[in-house]
Amino acid sequence: MKRAAIKPSIPDRSEDPRVKVSLTVNGQPVMRTVSVRMLLSDFLRHELGLTGTHVGCEHGVCGCCTVHIDGKAGRSCLTLAVQANGCKIRTIEDVAAEDGALHPVQQAFKECHALQCGFCTPGMVMNVLSRFEEREALDLTESGIRDILSGNLCRCTGYINIIAAVRRAAELLGRA
Amino acid sequence: MKPPLFRYEAPRTLRDAVAVLASDPDAMVLAGGQSLVPAMNFRVATPSLLVDIQHVEGLKGIAVEGDTIVIKAMTRHRELELHPEVRRANPLIAETMQHVAHVPIRNRGTVVGSLCHADPSAEMPLLFVLLDGALVATGPAGTRHIPAADFFQSFLTTARHQDEIVVEARLPVLPAGAGYAFDEVTRRHGDFALVGIGCVVSLDGNGRAQNVRLAACGISDRPVRLKAAETALTGSLLATNDLAAAARASADAVTQADDMNTSMSYRRRVLSGLLQRLVPIAAGRARGGYRQ
Numbered sequence: 001m002k003r004a005a006i007k008p009s010i011p012d013r014s015e016d017p018r019v020k021v022s023l024t025v026n027g028q029p030v031m032r033t034v035s036v037r038m039l040l041s042d043f044l045r046h047e048l049g050l051t052g053t054h055v056g057c058e059h060g061v062c063g064c065c066t067v068h069i070d071g072k073a074g075r076s077c078l079t080l081a082v083q084a085n086g087c088k089i090r091t092i093e094d095v096a097a098e099d100g101a102l103h104p105v106q107q108a109f110k111e112c113h114a115l116q117c118g119f120c121t122p123g124m125v126m127n128v129l130s131r132f133e134e135r136e137a138l139d140l141t142e143s144g145i146r147d148i149l150s151g152n153l154c155r156c157t158g159y160i161n162i163i164a165a166v167r168r169a170a171e172l173l174g175r176a
Numbered sequence: 177m178k179p180p181l182f183r184y185e186a187p188r189t190l191r192d193a194v195a196v197l198a199s200d201p202d203a204m205v206l207a208g209g210q211s212l213v214p215a216m217n218f219r220v221a222t223p224s225l226l227v228d229i230q231h232v233e234g235l236k237g238i239a240v241e242g243d244t245i246v247i248k249a250m251t252r253h254r255e256l257e258l259h260p261e262v263r264r265a266n267p268l269i270a271e272t273m274q275h276v277a278h279v280p281i282r283n284r285g286t287v288v289g290s291l292c293h294a295d296p297s298a299e300m301p302l303l304f305v306l307l308d309g310a311l312v313a314t315g316p317a318g319t320r321h322i323p324a325a326d327f328f329q330s331f332l333t334t335a336r337h338q339d340e341i342v343v344e345a346r347l348p349v350l351p352a353g354a355g356y357a358f359d360e361v362t363r364r365h366g367d368f369a370l371v372g373i374g375c376v377v378s379l380d381g382n383g384r385a386q387n388v389r390l391a392a393c394g395i396s397d398r399p400v401r402l403k404a405a406e407t408a409l410t411g412s413l414l415a416t417n418d419l420a421a422a423a424r425a426s427a428d429a430v431t432q433a434d435d436m437n438t439s440m441s442y443r444r445r446v447l448s449g450l451l452q453r454l455v456p457i458a459a460g461r462a463r464g465g466y467r468q
Contacts, residue, residue: 016181017181017183017184019184036182036183036184036226037178037179037180037181037182039178039179039213039217042178057177058177058178058217059177059214059217059218060210060213060214060281063278063280066280069283069284072254072280072283073279073280073283074280074283074284075210075280075281075284077213077217078209078210078213078214078217078281078284079209079213079284080179080184080206080209080213082184082186082228083206083209083228083230085186127279127280130279130280130283131279136258146365147365148279150278150364150365150366151277151278151279151280151281151366
């Protein structure tokens with residue numbers, strides 16, 4: 001294999017085809033021109049500076065990048081920014097109140113010590129929140145909660161306290 | 177873990193979408209992206225052009241028309257799973273869909289996209305083979321119906337031509353009085369099945385099995401009907417030895433070689449166990465009558 005030569009200067013602009021996207025993020029209209037291959041997760045973090053959405057595996061397994069796309073939880077790493085054109089996106093930054101008061105789901109995670117390093121927590125919260133906001137009846141038995149959480153990996157806690165937090169969130173939201 | 181470069185088109189009409197797709201032999205259709213985008217992130221799939229069909233008119237929605245459930249191309253898994261009319265018309269669909277990945281994936285991924293991806297371990301292709309579903313594909317040469325039995329040809333390979341868009345998929349409603357069941361074995365909750373199996377069965381007045389349908393995924397390069405087991409069970413009272421005979425008859429259907437997930441012999445044992453557990457559940461529902 002030929003050794004790579006030192007380049008005179010690294011291009012500071014991508015030569016990718018670019019596309020204009022306009023969407024609503026956390027209630028605010030946003031318009032940007034981005035590469036067609038930019039993932040929604042990278043769009044939120046790098047273009048908008050909303051770094052609460054975490055990027056773990058980038059192939060849909062870990063759930064850390066979960067956001068709401070038109071009101072439903074979805075993987076932002078499995079969605080191109082251009083696919084979200086015209087959509088309403090909600091991220092973890094929009095969940096607590098303006099004054100910082102925690103949402104009941106966040107409060108429940110805090111009370112139950114449902115996080116250690118916290119890396120998976122934004123995805124967990126967005127996923128759980130989406131299920132509470134759905135009209136469907138929720139199975140809040142242990143196996144039902146494990147099913148709700150099955151798309152989110154946590155490598156610290158062993159899940160016991162996260163399951164407790166979902167149960168506590170149901171109480172706080174009057175859904176228990 | 178970022179997708180390779182591609183061009184992107186988001187046509188508004190089916191005619192434009194087909195024309196764009198046909199203009200480039202390396203173009204691929206993008207619907208929900210829950211199989212294609214990870215494949216692109218891994219750089220297993222490297223399409224030169226993505227034709228995003230989410231804005232194409234007429235590709236949304238579900239309709240129950242007589243004995244047929246029509247699922248348009250942009251219908252997300254979760255829409256079908258929760259559709260009240262579909263739940264009444266064919267409760268096997270929702271039961272099977274509980275096993276398709278996780279809710280956030282089902283919120284985005286489309287039913288037709290899963291069929292076109294044709295993973296041999298996936299649940300939805302199995303469901304279409306089990307129930308004799310069909311697909312409707314539109315290309316430059318016109319529109320054609322493809323029975324599910326002919327659609328799935330091999331690993332990630334279907335009868336869809338590169339320049340065709342599958343515009344809808346069709347499933348029959350469950351026959352009156354038929355019992356049904358689906359189950360699978362996975363390494364982790366929400367994974368693709370090591371082995372998955374679906375069953376539909378009716379009982380005659382003497383409790384003998386009729387119209388037995390069995391299909392499995394994860395055991396071959398495509399979802400397969402277990403015809404030898406169906407024959408073994410038809411006309412029987414589904415006694416323990418009938419089920420054991422059917423399980424033995426299904427062993428040859430497992431052709432998937434040992435792979436990184438498990439061995440062929442383990443898949444045979446799982447298929448046998450699932451079959452013997454599942455058929456009585458389906459029969460019990462047939463006796464109970466799933467809709468009064």
